Amino acid sequence: MSINHFPNFRYHPDPVATGNVGPSTTACSICQQARGYVYLRDAIHPGREDYSEQICPWCIADGRAASALNIAFACSLDVDQDVPETALEELSQRTPGYVSFQGEKWLAHCRDVCRFLGDATLEQVRQASAASIAAWCAANDADEALWSELASDYAPGGDIGFYTFECLHCGLIQFHVDAA
Ligand SMILES: [Zn+2]
Ligand SMILES: [Zn+2]
Structure with a gap:
């Protein structure tokens, strides 16, 4: 095949x-x-x-x-944004999931579910754009200091997970962060 x-x-x-x-x-x-x-x-x-x-x-x-x-x-069930039912159905019934420390979470943007690109590389986290960091801070009600702290502790495969999502419409990269 x-x-x-x-x-x-x-x-x-x-x-x-x-x-x-x-x-x-x-x-x-x-x-x-x-x-x-x-x-x-x-x-x-x-x-x-x-x-x-x-x-x-x-x-x-x-x-x-x-x-x-x-x-x-x-x-x-964990998609925060308002997205069409058809997108949620495609996600839950016709899309392979992934595992994270605290249960998977899928991010959304531009009224659609984002595509999951896997664990972030160290470079992707260290070089995250201002828009990506701002999106994370807004979604998690956190400030940039916390982002910097998590980002500097990140090592792929370690106790903190950075999962990468890309908006299919505007290209924004967002991260879902969780910890063991
Ligand atoms: Zn089959
Ligand atoms: Zn977008």
Whole structure:
């Protein structure tokens, strides 16, 4: 299976790079095909089942997995901004999620959900634009001193997470920050 055929996720463009979909020879529990990749995370559902490493990204992309099992993938409940129901539905039912320390949060901008680009690099955090920092301060009711403190303590893979989101409309980069 060529990577060219990999499904296109509007809100999570490269879930392999972000570490949430990975190569696998396992047959998908929905389409029964071994397509080379599976979703590595558990789905969002009330039961005790663990759906990690058994659903292929194609069955996430076309909504088959969400409707067959009545599950969700990315969490749409935590989106603060006013965005259309269709965007929230695409996010929760047809988009691979990610994991963070305190539970995933998806950022929004320009009345749409942003696309998730994964853990920030050190450079992305240290060189964050004034607009990115201002957006974070406003969203978290915090001042720039706190941003600077968190940013200077950041080491990818450490106890503080900086998750990067990009607005699909104006290109603003925003960070969701949380800690272990
Ligand atoms: Zn499948
Ligand atoms: Zn925007």
